[in-house]
Amino acid sequence: MKMGILACGGIAGIMADTISHMEQVEMVAAGARDYERAKKFADQYGFKRAYGSYEELVADEEVELIYVASPHSHHYEHIKLCLEHGKHVLCEKAFTVNAKQAEEVLKLAKEKNLLLTEAMWVRYIPMCETLKEVIASGVIGEISTLTANLHYVIDGNERIYKPELAGGALLDVGIYALTFASICFGDDVARITSDAVMFDTGVDAQSTMIVTYKDGKVAICSGGTGGLSDRQGILYGRQGMIVVENINNFESIKVYNLNRELVKTYEAPPQISGYEYEVEACLKAIRAGKTECDEMPHAETVLMMKRMDGIRESLKIRYPFE
Template sequence: MIEFKVGILGAGHIAGVIADTLNKLDGFTPYAIASRDMDKAVAFGTEHNIKVCYGSYDELIADPEVELVYIATVNSTHAELAKKCIEAGKPSLVEKPFSYNAVTAAEVLKLAEEKNVFCGEAMWLRYTHMMNLTLDLIRKGIIGDIRTVVASLGYNLRDSERIKSIETAGGALLDLGIYPLTMAFMLIGAPPTSVASNYVKLNTGVDAYSTIQMSFPNGKFATVISSMLGVLDNKCTVYGTGGRIEIEGVTCPQRVRVFAPDGKQVQELNPTDKFINGYEYEFLAAREAIIVGRLETPQNTRGHIMALYSFTDTLRKTWEMIYPLPGEDTVAAKRPDVKKV
């Protein structure tokens, strides 16, 4: 088995989860950690059994031993660091959001194509075994034709300076809302034809809570709720013409139950014994793509990435939530096709 040496940019919470995942995953080694604070990098390395520590992101990217870079920094820096990895010929997985808008996301993907370097988004929901088993059940018609999807994700993140900051592309939409949105898009399999939304902002200018209602072709509907003000049920219910499916865990399904039209449970799915935490699947997919020379994974294609952030751009336009960051003039100038209600 090819052993991949992974370098992690950023030493925050998600970086720690990724390091712990890699320590348990065959075929991968958490080889290096980089932070803008060398002391923080060293402390992180000690805690997570990583021996190579850097006090700058550029040093890690330049390390010839690093074979895959995981970008786990704040939202506003993802595109810039992804470009640096591509220029250095380093494959990378970018923590969601891939970037804060579609323009900068497209720049990264174009550069990756020009340089022939893999660059993917670590939207782990798209890779998880349980989510893909659920999609198989739906394709087989276990609940008939889908009619409505209702999904929510919310946590109490009131004390997170990063998510409250408009300067770092914070807000509930890009940190939380893209999960239930992605789940709805995966389940229905088509872009919405019309959208309406309600939202509440913090005094910092970012969205704190939103409800997004979407209509799709063939009489399908979805409602997505996201919040950084408190915990929601973090579930998804899929209503079909022949029953319903309840998914517990919108970021990474932990339990899936199928119900017949009379309300009786007829099937249940649970993670396998080999399940680590769900993050392993994106690394396995990235490794396979890199080995065979693909620039994307089939689970989360460049088309998926662009569709998601084009959609969030349109939402933010109607919410008048423009980040003080490069490329945002194009978002401000967009003609909105989403209305406020």
């Protein structure tokens, strides 16, 4: 598969390094808002061509699949740009700014019979299925509660605190905690309550969501931008607990009994970065003529966007372009 990358920031570098180790991917082109930045990126990672505009990138007839790595405030316009030029798209999370944008571009992808999928990478990694299997085994009995957190020290980055860039903790890191809850407990949600500490700019510096499910389970999810957390996801059962190290890329799954004794550990298999799994899923789906990946269905993307729309509404967070 001949691949290009749109936007040449830090996360794009991780993807570029990853696909450089994948035999089934040919690194064709990188595009940025200025040529020198794109050329430096292309030379560093081994792309054949560099472009100083996104329009030039999508016009490259050799490129088949584009990884969109721009800030999520711009995903909607960049996804549309790629689709309108006949490119399959793997787009970073948050997929778009809101559900309305997500539904529009997903409809366009289906109309053009092109793959479009969200790079919520934890849904593609093998440890995601392992976790589901461990939960389903009943090893810790009936599960009542989970907690999940993801906090980094990133509040000095303008994409985090600027409303015009769809800033805030929720769409950047809170989405991982909500996704962890969805993976473990599903999506039959009764209600969500939330609270947040705000930047002076009016977007959330840190936010906490309590997700209550119709069967009585509760997920307590938090994301923040001004402190370092342990990144753990913990499930609480009648016969023990399950501890997942790093909800941002499951490193291990540990099972404890009622005496808090470790009884089983599942380690993540060796990986390049973890991004390779979403790329492999794209290649498989494209070859099968699908417009979505089984691991990340379009319906799940829209559901999560609607969920975050509701949370933002409850917190009175509205972006200037909405």
